[in-house]
Amino acid sequence: MYSDILVRYGEISLKGKNRKLFEKILMQNIKLRIRDIGRFTIERTFGRIYLRKVNELTDKVIQRLTMIPGVVSVSPVVRAGLDLDEFKECALNVLLDALPNGGTFKVETKRANKQYPLKSPEVTRILGGHLLTNYPHELTVDVHNPDVIVYIEIREHDVYIYSKVVAGPGGLPIGASGRGLLLISGGIDSPVAGWMGMKRGVTIDALHFHSFPFTSERSKEKVIELTRILAQYSGRIRLVIGHFTDIQKAIGLHCPEKLHITIMRRMMFRMATKVADMLNAKVLLTGESIGQVASQTLESMEVINAVTNIPVLRPLITADKTEIIDIARKIGTFETSILPYEDCCTVFVPEAPATKPKIKDAEAAEVNLDIDQLIEDAINKSEVLIVTSDGIVAEFDRIGDSE
Ligand code: ATP
Ligand code: MG
Numbered sequence: 288m289y290s291d292i293l294v295r296y297g298e299i300s301l302k303g304k305n306r307k308l309f310e311k312i313l314m315q316n317i318k319l320r321i322r323d324i325g326r327f328t329i330e331r332t333f334g335r336i337y338l339r340k341v342n343e344l345t346d347k348v349i350q351r352l353t354m355i356p357g358v359v360s361v362s363p364v365v366r367a368g369l370d371l372d373e374f375k376e377c378a379l380n381v382l383l384d385a386l387p388n389g390g391t392f393k394v395e396t397k398r399a400n401k402q403y404p405l406k407s408p409e410v411t412r413i414l415g416g417h418l419l420t421n422y423p424h425e426l427t428v429d430v431h432n433p434d435v436i437v438y439i440e441i442r443e444h445d446v447y448i449y450s451k452v453v454a455g456p457g458g459l460p461i462g463a464s465g466r467g468l469l470l471i472s473g474g475i476d477s478p479v480a481g482w483m484g485m486k487r488g489v490t491i492d493a494l495h496f497h498s499f500p501f502t503s504e505r506s507k508e509k510v511i512e513l514t515r516i517l518a519q520y521s522g523r524i525r526l527v528i529g530h531f532t533d534i535q536k537a538i539g540l541h542c543p544e545k546l547h548i549t550i551m552r553r554m555m556f557r558m559a560t561k562v563a564d565m566l567n568a569k570v571l572l573t574g575e576s577i578g579q580v581a582s583q584t585l586e587s588m589e590v591i592n593a594v595t596n597i598p599v600l601r602p603l604i605t606a607d608k609t610e611i612i613d614i615a616r617k618i619g620t621f622e623t624s625i626l627p628y629e630d631c632c633t634v635f636v637p638e639a640p641a642t643k644p645k646i647k648d649a650e651a652a653e654v655n656l657d658i659d660q661l662i663e664d665a666i667n668k669s670e671v672l673i674v675t676s677d678g679i680v681a682e683f684d685r686i687g688d689s690e
Contacts, residue, residue, distance in 0.1 A: 288380055289345045289363035293449065294336040294352060296359050298459070312488075313357045313460040319522050321351050333399070349453055354520050356486045357463070358455030362438075364447045369403065371410075374439070374446045375417045382418055382437050385450040389424030390434035398441045410439060459488030461521050466490045467600065468568040470559055471526075473509045473628060476574025476603055478620040479611050481517050483602035484572045491517070492566050493524055494559055496531035506628035511674060516620050519676040525689055527562055530668035534558075534661050541655040548582050549644045550652055552591045558662050560595045562669075565686050570598045576606055581640040590644045 294317070301309055314329060314336065321327065324347055328339040341348050345363045352361045365381055367374040382392060394414045396407040418437070419426055440447040467489040469481040481491050495510045507528065518524045534554050542550050559571050575583050582591065592599060603611055615621035671689040673681040683689045
C-alpha cells in the first residue's frame, strides 16, 4: 500500500556548513545500508529525505533505516495525485492500516503548495468527514489525544498521506565526527560504548586483545559476533585481533602479581595508541565505568591513562550497569555478551588487585619489560578482519594491509 518512505533527521542545533555535511553523509550512509535490498531513488527536500517507489519492500527498508545513526524517525507514506477523491481513498487505507479495529483519530493537513484551491482546515474537514462515513468500525474524532493522526501533506505535484512514525537512533551520521578505535572485549560494556560512539558520528574500528591459548578460539568468535552485530548499524567494521599472548606471559614473569591488571591495561593502552595511529584513528573508546571493577577506580584510570597521549572516550563512564544492560538489549548485543567465554582480563585476575595503584609503582614494576619490543612484536603478529552484518568479508595478516 505504501509507496515511499519519509526520513526525518537532524539535530536542531546543526547549522550552515555542518548541516550540509551531515545531510551529505547521511544520504551516503542510507544508500550504502539499503543497497542490497534494492536501488531506490533518494531525494532530499525541505529538510527531509524521501525514498521513492519502495512499495512492497517498505517494511524491510524501514527496519534498516531505523538502525542508522542520524535518522530521527521514518514514516511509510502513500503518494497520491492532487485530486481530492484520490487522496481521500488513500487516507482511508492509511487509517485502516494504523487503526484496524476502531478508536479515535484526527486529520492534520499541511499545505506547502499555496496554489492548491482548498485551504488546510477545509481539507481536514472534508477528509475527516469522509473517514467518519466510510471507516467500517467505531470511530470518533479526538483532537487532543487521538489513537492515530492521519497526516496530509499537499505539495506542488502530489500529496503525501501517512500516520506511522517509527523512531530511529537519532544522533549524528557515522562519518560526521572522524575515526575512533574501540577497545572491544567480549563483555557487555564495550559493544555498548562502541554503539554510543557511532551514534555521535564516530567511524569505529575495533581492537580486541586475544591471548590464545589462555583465551579460547570461542572467545574470539564471540567478539567477532559482537562486531558483526555492531556492523548492522555502521555497515562495516575493521576488527584488529591483537596478539596479546606474549605480553601477558611477560607480565606474568616479570611483574608483581598485585599490579598485573594495571600493567596489562597499560600495555593494552600503549598498543591501542600505536594501532590507532596506524589506522588514522584520533581517539580510543572503552567501555569503562567508574568503580565497576578494580581497574576502573579513578586512581587506576589515572595510572592507565598516563601511557597514552590521545583522548580516551568513555561513553559509559557514569552509567549504571542496569542502564548499560538496557542499551545492550536494545542494540542486540546482550545475549552474545553474556555467553560464558573468558576474556584476557578474567584469566589473570590476581587474588588482591591493587585498587589504588600509583604511577611510580607501575613504572617500577615495568622496568623488566622491554615495552617497545613487546608492542612491536605484538602488532606484527596481529591480524585484521573486515566484518559486515553478514560476517567476515576479508582478512589481512598485517594491520597496514587493511586500508
Ligand atoms: P566489558 O564489559 O566491556 O568487557 P568490563 O566491565 O569487563 O568491560 P574490564 O574488563 O575492566 O571491564 O575492561 C574495561 C574496558 O577495557 C572494556 O570495556 C574494553 O573497552 C577494554 N578491554 C578489556 N578487555 C579487553 C580485551 N580483551 N580486548 C580489548 N579491549 C578490552
Ligand atoms: Mg571485560
